[in-house]
Amino acid sequence: MSTEPPLFDLRSRPERRDAARNRELLLDAAHRLVDRDGVDAVTMDAVAAEAGVGKGTVFRRFGSRAGLMSALLDHGEARWQGRVISGPPPLGPGAPALDRLLAFGESRLERTLVSGDLMVAAAGRHGRSLPAVGFLVAHVRHLLAELDVTGDLPVLALSLLAPLDVAFVLPQLEAGVTRERILATWTDLVRRVVEAG
Template sequence: MCALSPSPQAGGRRGEVFLDLVNRHEHGGQRADAVRNRARVLDAATRLVARHGATNLTMDAVAAEASVGKGTVFRHFGDRTGLLLALLDRAEQQLQARFLSGPPPLGPDADPSARLRAFGVAVLRHEQEHRDLYLAAELDVQRRFLAPPYRVRHTHVAMLVRSLDPRADAELLSHALLGYLDTALTHHLLQQRELELKRLEAGWIELVTRLCP
């Protein structure tokens, strides 16, 4: 039972979850060459981020790496921020595939308690692997909690919490749990406080165990 007061709004069928996919780009109606060019640009940007970091990513460098005109890059992504968000979309979709349809303990064949523990560990490791990109693409506070990546994570965690205890205020408790996984916070703990990733993972498991024993 999760240690939070029951909520009169914690309705819905147990285990039911509605997830919006992160990728909001509309490909319908685009020419095949336009779709290929977009994928080529994203692949090129991914390589550059791996080599030089997201903070050093420029539209000129991406165009040169992808062997396309700079206008093509701007046409597909609007500006540098749009390109970074598209890269973030791609990284988030990789993570989503694992917790929505991957193997246990993260995927749907495991029990909710095991999935919730595995979810936090997976997010910590995933964001550590893509840390530079997540920091560079981080939205301002007004938009952060409305962005599709956060909403998908929140919906998933709320579903797991509700499965563990239908009486819990799953919506509020899920925000609290996701606060532990905040990109800026984990970056501070890992880089400035020099904590080990294993300690953060253990802390997540302890937090979940205490809230939802």
């Protein structure tokens, strides 16, 4: 998801100081541009100019526009993941698994609505980059297991996540389907799967 190297990797030396400073400059600049002019205005040239560095540096740090967008998305995603892992129930731990799962769906849909344009911009060649959904799959899979759902849980988890993906949610909204219908149908779908064991 993130382009930044792990904090403790024995094989790779820590980032040079100018590189680290430029990453911060670039992320700040990109964030500012998103807030001010929207995601579409975040061109690699604009980010470079706003940060006061060369364009090559942007690509060196983030690899691609999608990579930069992923890095921007990561801030929000990490906070959200925190709420899922250790926030208050029913999204966080402490509630029955089914309640958590349904709360997860609602919360995830919410995030898709809020950050949908960033998600679209962060998507690579085809849609999702599988690493990006790793957390989502792991969590749903875990809850399904707690609910004694049998089957190929990794694939099943991804199949349940697919309808909440930005690629399906946004077109439906544009076609007049409400947020509420999408959520209700997802809830319905999950209930059927869980009830069927």
